[in-house]
Amino acid sequence: MDIKGDRVRHDKTIRKIVLSIIIIIVTLNTNIFKVRAEVNNNLNMDLNNRLYSNSNNISDNVLDNLMVALTGKVNGYEVMLNEDVIGYTVSESDLDKVKENLIKKYINKNSIREDMVRSAQVKGNINLREERFDIEKLQSNEELVDKIYSLIEMDSQDIKINIKYVKEEVNTIEPSTLIIPTDELYIGESKVEEGEYGVKKVLKEITIESGEITNTRVLNQEIIKEQVSKKIYRGSKNPYEDGVAFLSHPTRGGYMTSGYGERWNSFHKGIDIAGDIGDDVIVALDGEVIYSQFNDGGYGNLIIVKHDDDMSTYYGHLSSFDVKVGDKVKKGNIIGKVGNTGFSTGPHLHFELRINDNPVDPTNYIVQ
Numbered sequence: 163m164d165i166k167g168d169r170v171r172h173d174k175t176i177r178k179i180v181l182s183i184i185i186i187i188v189t190l191n192t193n194i195f196k197v198r199a200e201v202n203n204n205l206n207m208d209l210n211n212r213l214y215s216n217s218n219n220i221s222d223n224v225l226d227n228l229m230v231a232l233t234g235k236v237n238g239y240e241v242m243l244n245e246d247v248i249g250y251t252v253s254e255s256d257l258d259k260v261k262e263n264l265i266k267k268y269i270n271k272n273s274i275r276e277d278m279v280r281s282a283q284v285k286g287n288i289n290l291r292e293e294r295f296d297i298e299k300l301q302s303n304e305e306l307v308d309k310i311y312s313l314i315e316m317d318s319q320d321i322k323i324n325i326k327y328v329k330e331e332v333n334t335i336e337p338s339t340l341i342i343p344t345d346e347l348y349i350g351e352s353k354v355e356e357g358e359y360g361v362k363k364v365l366k367e368i369t370i371e372s373g374e375i376t377n378t379r380v381l382n383q384e385i386i387k388e389q390v391s392k393k394i395y396r397g398s399k400n401p402y403e404d405g406v407a408f409l410s411h412p413t414r415g416g417y418m419t420s421g422y423g424e425r426w427n428s429f430h431k432g433i434d435i436a437g438d439i440g441d442d443v444i445v446a447l448d449g450e451v452i453y454s455q456f457n458d459g460g461y462g463n464l465i466i467v468k469h470d471d472d473m474s475t476y477y478g479h480l481s482s483f484d485v486k487v488g489d490k491v492k493k494g495n496i497i498g499k500v501g502n503t504g505f506s507t508g509p510h511l512h513f514e515l516r517i518n519d520n521p522v523d524p525t526n527y528i529v530q
């Protein structure tokens with residue numbers, strides 16, 4: 163046995179083993195580093211990617227926020243109406259939204275149906291001017307809309323909203339009036355047959371600007387129910403010829419103090435009715451005023467009313483007139499006041515009826 167040789171072999175073996183272990187450890191370590199490095203690389207790339215994808219926003223926003231925090235000022239736009247600043251905004255696209263909302267608000271306030279709007283525009287020189295301003299000035303779109311709307315409501319000439327829309331209305335048709343002469347009734351008499359309202363559907367195109375309708379165009383009309391004319395049958399038969407009482411009393415009460423005919427060597431062309439100054443004088447039959455002034459032939463203040471078939475009535479000695487020449491009057495209308503003008507010995511009404519300008523005795527023609 164060679165103990166020395168054994169030890170040497172033994173030592174060699176141990177060395178080999180140690181070396182192997184060292185190699186293994188080194189190899190392992192190297193690999194671990196490699197893996198770590200790879201992981202780190204991946205992480206870095208990922209972060210970089212993320213940073214890059216948002217790089218503009220993040221860095222700008224951060225910068226902006228920093229600037230706002232430091233200075234209290236923000237980059238944005240002044241909203242200009244002609245040369246006046248009327249608001250502030252940060253986004254260029256806000257202006258279109260503001261205009262859109264302005265129109266919506268206007269449509270709502272004017273109770274216009276949105277689906278009936280044919281065109282809508284904001285008329286006025288609104289522009290944006292880039293500016294740096296205090297952040298407190300910044301408005302929401304809603305505030306901006308309210309601000310501009312208030313200008314419109316104040317009737318600003320610089321800004322208006324113009325809307326063209328279609329509206330369907332259901333309208334009534336007023337009955338027309340037909341006047342039908344009839345000899346079944348006497349002059350002064352009439353009979354009325356009421357008409358009926360019609361109904362029509364009207365389609366209109368309306369243009370409204372700043373609360374005022376500037377144009378209306380009828381697009382279509384459809385009659386749903388025809389109107390029925392009101393018929394007034396007007397008497398044409400002469401009541402005087404038939405001896406019918408057709409005149410109403412020309413005052414409220416009052417007795418006759420002097421009749422028609424011969425009187426103290428003269429001829430009284432009418433009748434005198436007692437009354438007080440200021441009492442109402444009432445027209446006796448429908449007609450038209452053809453004279454209303456002072457008459458120096460003795461009548462004093464005189465009104466003459468012309469009626470159908472060349473009949474006329476005279477009202478004399480009045481204190482005042484309530485009608486003028488050309489007025490159309492209806493039986494029962496107040497035309498003047500009792501007085502004491504002209505050849506008169508006390509307050510009374512002188513009343514005449516003339517047929518073809520010839521005075522006749524009215525007594526029997528006045529309804530009692």
Ligand SMILES: [Zn+2]
Binds near residue numbers: 430432433434511512
């Ligand atoms: Zn008289």
